Amino acid sequence: MTTVYPKLVVSKEMIYQNAARVVDRCAAAGISVTGVTKGVSGREMIVRAMAEAGCAEIGDSRMSDLEFIRTLDLGIPLLLLRIPMPSELPRVVKTADRTLVSMPETVSLIDKECSIADCTHEVIVMIDLGDLREGIWMENVEEMVDHLKRTERVRCAGVGSNFGCFGGALPAPEKLELLASLGTKLESSLGYPLEVCSGGSTSSLKLVEQGAVPKGINNLRVGEGILLGVDVTGDRAVPWLNQHTMRLEAEVIEVYRKPSVPVGPLGLNAFGKEPVFDDRGERLRAILAVGRQDVLIDGLEPEASGARILGGSSDHMIVDVEDVHPRVKLGDVMHFFPDYGAMLALSTSPFVLFDVV
Ligand SMILES: *Cc1c(COP(=O)(O)O)cnc(C)c1O
Numbered sequence: 001m002t003t004v005y006p007k008l009v010v011s012k013e014m015i016y017q018n019a020a021r022v023v024d025r026c027a028a029a030g031i032s033v034t035g036v037t038k039g040v041s042g043r044e045m046i047v048r049a050m051a052e053a054g055c056a057e058i059g060d061s062r063m064s065d066l067e068f069i070r071t072l073d074l075g076i077p078l079l080l081l082r083i084p085m086p087s088e089l090p091r092v093v094k095t096a097d098r099t100l101v102s103m104p105e106t107v108s109l110i111d112k113e114c115s116i117a118d119c120t121h122e123v124i125v126m127i128d129l130g131d132l133r134e135g136i137w138m139e140n141v142e143e144m145v146d147h148l149k150r151t152e153r154v155r156c157a158g159v160g161s162n163f164g165c166f167g168g169a170l171p172a173p174e175k176l177e178l179l180a181s182l183g184t185k186l187e188s189s190l191g192y193p194l195e196v197c198s199g200g201s202t203s204s205l206k207l208v209e210q211g212a213v214p215k216g217i218n219n220l221r222v223g224e225g226i227l228l229g230v231d232v233t234g235d236r237a238v239p240w241l242n243q244h245t246m247r248l249e250a251e252v253i254e255v256y257r258k259p260s261v262p263v264g265p266l267g268l269n270a271f272g273k274e275p276v277f278d279d280r281g282e283r284l285r286a287i288l289a290v291g292r293q294d295v296l297i298d299g300l301e302p303e304a305s306g307a308r309i310l311g312g313s314s315d316h317m318i319v320d321v322e323d324v325h326p327r328v329k330l331g332d333v334m335h336f337f338p339d340y341g342a343m344l345a346l347s348t349s350p351f352v353l354f355d356v357v
Contacts, residue, residue, distance in 0.1 A: 005333065006290040007353035008346045010246040012045050018226045018241045019053030022205065025240075026220060029208050032056040034079055036201070036223030039340060041347045042069050045356040050226065051076055057098075059221050063091045070095050081221065083126065083134050089113040098122040098157055102134045104147035107154055114153035122157040123148075124196055127182055129175045133166035141182050145189045158196025159183040160221075164203040164233030171204045173212050180216030201225075203233035209240075224340055232340060248300065248336040248346060250290040250317065255330055257284045260320075270313045284322040288334060291315040294349045299342030303335035304328075 023033050034057040035050030037043070042065030047058055051074045059079040060066050066078050077097035084092050084099055086109050092099055093113050101107055101123045114121050125144055128135030136144060141159075148156050161179050163171040176199045183197045199207075199217035202225035207213045225231060229241035237243050261277040269275045271292075290312075291297070297312045306323030321328040328334070338346055346352050 004353045005249060005251040006288075006294055006346075006351070007249050007355050008246055008338070008343075009249055009355045009357055010040070010043075010046065011242075012049050012356050014242040014245040015046055015226060016049040016053050018229055018245065019050045019055060021240055022222050022226055023054040025205075025208055027054075029211070029213055030218060031199075031208065031213065032219045034059045034198070034219060034221040035226060036060070036081065036221050037065065037069070038062065038081065039223050039227045039343050039347065040354075041065055043347070043354055043356070044068075044072060046227070047072060047074070056219075059223075063088050063095065067091070067095050079124075079221075084110075090117065093117050093119055093121050096121075098124060100124050100126050100134070100160060102126045102128075102136050104144050107144065107147045107151060111151035111154045120153045120155065122155050124158050124160045124198060125156060125186065127159055127161050127179060129161050129163075129169070129178060131162050131165055131167040131169040133162050135161060138178065138182065141186060142189065144186070148190055155192075156186070156190060156194060158194040158198065158219075159186060160196070160198030160219075161200060163200045165201075168233060170233065171200045171207060173207065173214055176200075176204075176207070176217050177214040180214055183216065202231050202238075205231060205238060206234050228338075228340060228343065230339075244337050246338065246343065247303065248290070248295060248338055248342070248352075249333050250288040250336070252286045252328060252330055252332045252334060253289045253316075254287040255284065255321070255328055257282050257322075259283075275311070280320075283320050284328070285310065286319045286321045286328045286332075286334070288317045288319060289315070290317050294346060294352050295338070296341040296345045299339040299345075300336040301339075303337065307334070309336075 026033050033055050035055030036059045038061040040046045042060050057077045059081045061082040080096040080099040126135040187194045196219050198219040229243040260280045260283050291314045304324045308320040310318045
């Protein structure tokens with residue numbers, strides 16, 4: 001059998017272990033875990049690993065992913081993580097069990113769509129506590145009440161918030177206390193109990209470790225921590241999770257020793273940027289058959305010690321391999337660890353094989 005490169009090789013076992021550890025730690029704090037699969041476009045084996053590890057729910061940002069996940073019949077609810085486009089609501093009410101919402105108008109549109117489809121739907125009201133991505137501003141949550149009360153087919157399942165998604169705002173115990181109290185307030189305005197108070201994502205795991213999650217928070221939505229074992233917002237590898245759960249494998253198509261600074265007058269590179277070079281003399285450089293059509297090059301870390309990524313264009317990535325032993329040669333396969341952005345690009349490029357081992 002011929003092997004196809006580039007490919008992303010993913011360890012189901014390591015991801016399963018990460019999911020199980022997150023689920024166990026959170027369970028001890030009375031917190032359920034929504035396993036977030038958007039980083040790998042809802043790939044089957046990863047979704048199954050999260051479900052088998054005890055995630056109470058699966059969340060993804062794309063309807064097409066959720067529609068695929070629905071066919072797996074996992075027996076747990078599916079959550080649409082991205083506040084929905086009005087135009088996709090017919091798909092949303094048909095496939096997702098729950099949807100995050102931030103505007104009263106969206107609630108009414110979902111209700112209307114439910115009457116057309118003769119179904120019901122649950123929403124989680126996202127509250128912006130300062131990260132400045134989606135969410136109704138913390139002082140205005142009551143604006144949701146009228147719309148929620150008027151709907152016949154939409155039930156509010158709870159409240160949630162984001163941290164570290166856009167503004168880099170960190171989850172703090174005081175913020176989560178505020179979220180829980182806003183949830184309680186909404187509950188009494190609505191006159192029925194809310195099931196979920198979702199206190200953020202991977203970045204909130206730190207508070208779980210410290211036993212600092214306030215009472216009332218009973219769910220986290222975790223992607224990055226399970227998939228990569230890291231917490232970018234907190235700038236750390238999570239010490240009790242596996243890192244290097246997946247690697248990019250790419251093939252070497254040229255190896256030459258060349259100067260480390262281009263020769264002659266310089267213009268802009270293929271992406272309109274002025275390139276900068278370090279003069280390190282002549283260096284052995286490998287060109288790999290992978291590029292910006294496949295991956296975010298800045299988000300890769302070479303596995304081989306001594307290797308240094310110099311840059312790349314649409315279809316080529318250039319790596320300084322002068323200090324790599326044994327010497328890199330034509331046809332070799334080199335390995336790289338992706339960060340979240342690189343994983344996202346690798347998972348969505350049609351040119352990259354997704355291989356679960
Ligand atoms: C992506 C996403 C998450 C998961 O974030 P991680 O940092 O990957 O854990 C949680 N909630 C929402 C709304 C998201 O879009």
